[in-house]
Amino acid sequence: MAAPMVERGEDAFRTLFKFYRRKHPPPDLSNVLDFSKGIVCDKVLSTNLEVSAVSDGEASRAGLRPVRDWRAFGLQGCPGFIFIANPFLRGSQPHWLRRCLKTYTQKPNVCNLDMHMSPNETDDIWGKSADTLRRVPCGKKEPKTLLEKLRWVTLGYHYNWNTKTYSPEHHTPFPADLQRLSGLVAAAAGFPGFNAEAGILNYYRFDSSLGIHVDESELDLSRPLLSFCFGQSAIFLLGGPRREDPPTAMYMHSGDVMVMSGQSRLLYHAVPRILQDPPPPCSLGTSLSRGQGSPERGVSGEGGVDGEDWAVCSRYIQSSRVNMTVRQVLGPGQSFPGVPKGSAPDAEGGGEGGGQKRRRSSSGGTESSDT
Ligand code: OGA
Ligand code: MN
Numbered sequence: 001m002a003a004p005m006v007e008r009g010e011d012a013f014r015t016l017f018k019f020y021r022r023k024h025p026p027p028d029l030s031n032v033l034d035f036s037k038g039i040v041c042d043k044v045l046s047t048n049l050e051v052s053a054v055s056d057g058e059a060s061r062a063g064l065r066p067v068r069d070w071r072a073f074g075l076q077g078c079p080g081f082i083f084i085a086n087p088f089l090r091g092s093q094p095h096w097l098r099r100c101l102k103t104y105t106q107k108p109n110v111c112n113l114d115m116h117m118s119p120n121e122t123d124d125i126w127g128k129s130a131d132t133l134r135r136v137p138c139g140k141k142e143p144k145t146l147l148e149k150l151r152w153v154t155l156g157y158h159y160n161w162n163t164k165t166y167s168p169e170h171h172t173p174f175p176a177d178l179q180r181l182s183g184l185v186a187a188a189a190g191f192p193g194f195n196a197e198a199g200i201l202n203y204y205r206f207d208s209s210l211g212i213h214v215d216e217s218e219l220d221l222s223r224p225l226l227s228f229c230f231g232q233s234a235i236f237l238l239g240g241p242r243r244e245d246p247p248t249a250m251y252m253h254s255g256d257v258m259v260m261s262g263q264s265r266l267l268y269h270a271v272p273r274i275l276q277d278p279p280p281p282c283s284l285g286t287s288l289s290r291g292q293g294s295p296e297r298g299v300s301g302e303g304g305v306d307g308e309d310w311a312v313c314s315r316y317i318q319s320s321r322v323n324m325t326v327r328q329v330l331g332p333g334q335s336f337p338g339v340p341k342g343s344a345p346d347a348e349g350g351g352e353g354g355g356q357k358r359r360r361s362s363s364g365g366t367e368s369s370d371t
Contacts, residue, residue, distance in 0.1 A: 003031040003249070012246040013212050013239045013268055020235050020249060020272040021209055027273075032235055033250040035073050035085045043248065045074040047082050053187040062181045063092030063299035067188045075248060078238060080224075080262025082189050086255030091297035093255055094305040097230045097313050099177070100201055100322045101147060102126040108172040110158045112151040125150060126312070133315045134308075147316055148205070151366050155199035157329050164217050166198055166329050168336045174199065177300040182226050182326040189259045191224050197329040202271075204234065204321040208366040210271035212243070215260075220331030224261035228324040230254050231317040233275045239268035251275075252323075271366075274321050 004019055020027050039046060049072050056066040064070075070087040088096075105111060105125040113122045129145035156174035157166035179196040186194030198218070202210060215225055229252045236258075239247035247268065252258070254277075260267070298304050305313065335341050 081264035082259040095299035223328035
């Protein structure tokens with residue numbers, strides 16, 4: 001069945017969300033835009049980037065191609081929305097994926113498992129999951145590891161899912177390498193001086209989705225929101241400023257980056273479905289592959305992802321998708337209401353210590369239940 005012709009109307013977004021989320025019969029995906037194929041219809045526009053804002057060396061150190069080689073697109077009717085089709089150098093995505101699984105899951109960062117487990121139980125999610133994940137043959141089910149139960153991690157100013165706010169009391173150092181990557185992407189998109197202060201990492205299984213929401217908890221909404229995708233592809237729905245505006249469906253493939261800025265910063269969006277990338281099995285012939293025969297690419301001054309770690313990452317990603325969203329919470333010189341200027345914690349954190357109307361459960365994260 002083709003995607004329903006959604007009229008402007010009360011539940012236009014929800015109608016399409018449910019259409020793409022449906023399992024039986026599987027939805028017709030012919031209306032889903034695929035930016036990896038270039039400008040395929042007149043809704044897709046090409047977008048110019050600030051090519052000279054990022055040197056080739058800076059880009060390469062973050063695992064990115066030279067900005068002049070990035071393919072960036074816009075969408076008719078969504079000013080400020082920039083879709084960058086996988087700007088990563090071949091072999092550098094594993095570095096970021098390992099960061100999401102092995103490093104950013106460590107304390108003092110916060111994750112969904114902390115909501116109902118003791119600090120002892122969640123203190124080494126990677127270490128407690130790695131052996132099992134390495135052992136389990138492709139396609140075989142085993143008791144779920146902590147990594148497989150992970151749904152979200154927050155960084156920097158930790159998003160409070162209940163109050164839908166950030167607060168100066170709940171802040172830990174933002175990872176320096178992700179801050180650098182975000183600063184480069186933002187600068188290329190025309191936002192120099194972007195200061196990554198909060199991150200929400202979402203971890204999806206095939207049955208997960210992310211409900212319809214607007215990200216509006218950040219105090220300075222003139223700063224862009226960045227989104228980085230790794231692993232299995234997904235369908236992303238980008239709507240309008242109101243729920244009744246019918247959304248546009250697009251694929252997000254591994255490595256794709258989205259910038260929501262300007263008018264599109266406050267548009268409704270959602271992830272109704274994770275797709276199984278063909279051909280997934282053990283060979284991992286995906287864009288995430290380290291590249292057969294080629295050395296793994298070191299990023300951020302680190303060596304490449306070694307075979308042991310890659311065995312875990314690759315096993316995990318065969319049935320998962322990871323998305324990092326990075327936000328600047330405060331404008332330059334701005335402070336939280338009631339907090340005197342200059343008393344905000346240092347958002348840079350040299351080390352690795354580490355309104356939103358999200359329709360999520362109170363404990364946040366991606367959802368697995370049927371809508
Ligand atoms: C978010 C978000 C998109 C994604 O976390 O606010 O919109 O692909 N994420 O996970
Ligand atoms: Mn969002």
